[in-house]
Amino acid sequence: MITIFNRKELIITMDLNVQTETSYILSVNNIDYVVKTTNTQSAPFLGNRRGYVGSFGIDPDHSYEYKIFVHRDDYEKAARLIRDIKL
Numbered sequence: 001m002i003t004i005f006n007r008k009e010l011i012i013t014m015d016l017n018v019q020t021e022t023s024y025i026l027s028v029n030n031i032d033y034v035v036k037t038t039n040t041q042s043a044p045f046l047g048n049r050r051g052y053v054g055s056f057g058i059d060p061d062h063s064y065e066y067k068i069f070v071h072r073d074d075y076e077k078a079a080r081l082i083r084d085i086k087l
Helices: 016-028 072-082
Strands: 007-013 033-039 064-071
Touching: 007 016, 007 072, 016 033, 016 064, 016 072, 064 072
Parallel strands: none
Antiparallel strands: 007 064, 033 064
16 A cells, blocks of 8 residues: 555656556556646646636646656666656
């Protein structure tokens, strides 16, 4: 089981394809992982910034940030497996 105390950040990406491919590689190799998804267009205290500034010029493909965490003991194996993914 992965908790906040025993996890290590494997990658941060804004590319859904990289997140999907990484998740697939980890699951095929029986490595537990957690994906934390953050909407970069919203601010936690001010609400949604889009309502103030609109969405003109914002690439919708890069409006989410994906952080993938693995157990500390699996980090080296996971890093070796995903090293060839284009980040």
